Amino acid sequence: MYKLSVIICVFNEELCLIDALRSLYHNDIYKQTEVIVIDDCSTNPVTLRLLDLLARFTAYKVIQSGQNLGLSNSRNLGFANATTPYILPLDADDVFPEHAIDDIYAAFNQNPEFDFIAGNYYLNDLQTGQTQVVDCSTVTTAGTIDIKKLGTDWKLLGTSPCKKATWEKVGGYNLKYSYSVQDVDFWIRVMASGSKGFYLNKPVYTWNKSATGMNMNFNRLDMVKLMEDHRAFYLLNNTAASLDNRIFEAYYPYKQKGVLLPLAKKSFLRLKPFNKLRLISFYIKTMFNGA
Incomplete structure (x- = not known):
């Protein structure tokens, strides 16, 4: 029986998808991890071949999006199809550090009153070859994510693990921001809803930052729209x-x-x-x- 779910959103990623999947193996809880791969209408032949092999020869759920609607839609499909209470998003060009999934599951189990887990993470700059640890303790108070501190130093990982019930509570990811700042919008709504984030003082993710990565889309006007949509959050500071x-x-x-x-x-x-x-x-x- 699965204890948690990893959802991986794909759009034309090639061999990095294999690295993302391989990183799941380095966890004791791997066999009890539900893996859901959502394809947002990829056109790359290599990607399509990989997805076909995964669907035919593994226990992974491979879900095809009906149309290309961006990351918000793919994440929503993943959450909706997950059968466990704990969801760990993973971008197809990133990886989990060794035993990160074990640590996340333990944190959820030991702190049932919390709704999401916010840990430190590795920032691997593929252009410079440099890796640093992003320390999220600076946006916490007494081991809990502090919404006001986050407002002046946004470093919450967009793929932070959360309970499926938390995603349901806020109505999922907003398609309005599907191609740019969907993560920021989602997490502002999560915290504004009163959900609590537990700070895990361990690296729980490796962000492979690149100029063309799926996590590098940015629209300046969308950031302005965020300030309008979440005025109460920005008025905190x-x-x-x-x-x-x-x-x-x-x-x-x-x-x-x-x-x-x-x-x-x-x-x-x-x-x-x-x-x-x-x-x-x-x-x-x-x-x-x-x-």
Whole structure:
């Protein structure tokens, strides 16, 4: 009977997928680990051949996404199909350190009141060849993840293990951010829901950071949308005026009338004088140009 589930999301990864799967073997609990591989409509022939072999000759669940909808959808499929209470996401280009899964399972069992596990992790920069340990103790208080500290030093691992019930509680990953900051959005919602994170003072993951990796997608505007969607979280460490000016200054270069003018109605009085002038100038131009 499985005790926990590892979900691996795939999109055209090749041999690194084998490394990810191989890292599961170095755990005493391996035979009691449910492995779910979700393919987000890969087109790479090598990837497709690997997935076919896994489906035919292993006990892994290989799930095909109906259409390419990004990482949020793949993660949701993995969580939905998991049959155990504890879920460990693993990106296809990353690996687990030796006995990390054992340590995570023990932490869940010994601390049943916690909803997710946040451990240290290895950051392996594939471009420089350098590896460092990211210490997450700086965002904790009394062994628990501190949401306010995290707001000024975001270092929570996007693939942190959590209970399936925690994923269900917040409604899963948001498709709105499926190709960029889905992890940040998910974890803000998890912590805002009152869920508690246990700090495990051990490396529990190896992030193989690369310029083309699946965990390197970034959209600047999505970060701004996060500030709007999770205003209460960002106000933990910012004044309303400071936050509104950051949002305005991020949107302003794009000169989008449908964004800037509604924003002005909500926050004009809190904008800096210079930003007020820029907004007034933009408004006048739109009146004459119909932009």
